[in-house]
Amino acid sequence: MDWFFWVIIAVIGVAIIIAGIIITVEGRRQRQLEAEAKPEIEPTDIEGPVVAPEAVVPTEPPAEPVVEPEPVVVEPTVETPEAPGSRWARLRRRLSTSNNALARALGDLLSADRIDEEVWEDFETTLITSDLGVGPTTELTEALRKELAIDGVADPARAKDVLRTELLKLVDPTLDRSLNLTPANDGDPAVVLVVGVNGTGKTTTVGKLARVLVAEGKSVVLGAADTFRAAAAEQLATWGERVGVETVRSDEGADPASVAFDAVDKGARDGVDVVIVDTAGRLHTKTGLMDELGKVKRVIEKKAPVSEVLLVLDATTGQNGMTQARIFAEVVDVTGIVLTKLDGSAKGGIVIQVQRELGVPVKLVGLGEGVDDLAPFDPEGFVHGILGE
Ligand SMILES: Nc1nc2c(ncn2[C@@H]2O[C@H](COP(=O)(O)OP(=O)(O)OP(=O)(O)O)[C@@H](O)[C@H]2O)c(=O)[nH]1
Ligand SMILES: [Mg+2]
The missing domain is CATH 3.40.50.300 (P-loop containing nucleotide triphosphate hydrolases)
Incomplete structure (x- = not known):
């Protein structure tokens, strides 16, 4: 029975050794897993405080309050029209570029070497074809003949002065050209x-x-x-x-x-x-x-x-x-004339003729297709314009 006792002791000894090995190996594995779970913080060479990685993890932005969109009201845009005062100055240039038949007639008259009957006749014809009408043409020619060419040689500056004065007289700056916008009775428009x-x-x-x-x-x-x-x-x-x-x-x-x-x-x-x-x-x-x-x-x-x-x-x-x-x-x-399209191929003389014939003043003039190309008629500006001044 002695050998049986020693076999039992040997088995128990081997079992204790195996158990010891298993416990040691398992303990090592546990420590290794714990070590892997911890993040390693590497030293960096960036200056300044080291920011913990959690701090730079982007966070969800705070929820914005829900704003209902405003309903879009499409209002027609109301324009601001140009003030009447600045219109005439802007539009006057258009007269000098389009209606210079009168200025051309004067130019022809003054560039003649000698002003004889034939030159005067040509002058009259040009005035009539500039829509001035026969009456005003005769008056203008007579006034110029009196002032000019006393010895048959014209003085251009003087001639232009005379033409300006006589034209202005014909356009008649004394006429009331304002629109009558006074209601006859209170409360009426x-x-x-x-x-x-x-x-x-x-x-x-x-x-x-x-x-x-x-x-x-x-x-x-x-x-x-x-x-x-x-x-x-x-x-x-x-x-x-x-x-x-x-x-x-x-x-x-x-x-x-x-x-x-x-x-x-x-x-x-x-x-x-x-x-x-x-x-x-x-x-x-x-x-x-x-x-x-x-x-x-x-x-x-x-x-x-x-x-x-x-x-x-x-x-x-x-x-x-x-x-x-x-x-x-x-x-x-x-009670008033509106002359439109004076910017086009009009000849300007019509202003004088229509006032004469009807005894009614030109009150407004249209000088273009633009929305603000209408101006109160200004006699001085008109005469300067058609003489290209
Ligand atoms: N260049 C120029 N064109 C003008 C002027 N005034 C009006 N027009 C043009 O003339 C054309 C006719 O203008 P409307 O105002 O329609 O004429 P209307 O007299 O009302 O015409 P109906 O109602 O058909 O008799 C349009 O093309 C205008 O732009 C102006 O002063 N200068
Ligand atoms: Mg119309």
């Missing part, structure tokens, strides 16, 4: 009726005039009494919208007199300063249409007196414009 043949620039003038008045601080209502075409009312309303002015309009084919009445009525109810009524272009030879125009004016006057009747003439139509002017004046008592 002033009413401006705009008339003329097709395409002379009536609607454009109404739009530009509204801008002049808005620039002067006046309140305005527009009346679209051109009911021939739907586009006419649209054209006028667009002008109005740009400066925040309301347009009274009706359907195509509506009675123009009743639209004009409604516009003046609205102007009176709203207490505005001025109502401007645009009318359809009509040939002065169409009696029915001319009668209709007379009716528009009469119907407006059931509500408020018409303060100004502006006849819009295209300055490039020359003599034909004169015939139109006479007939319109008979039907609606024209």
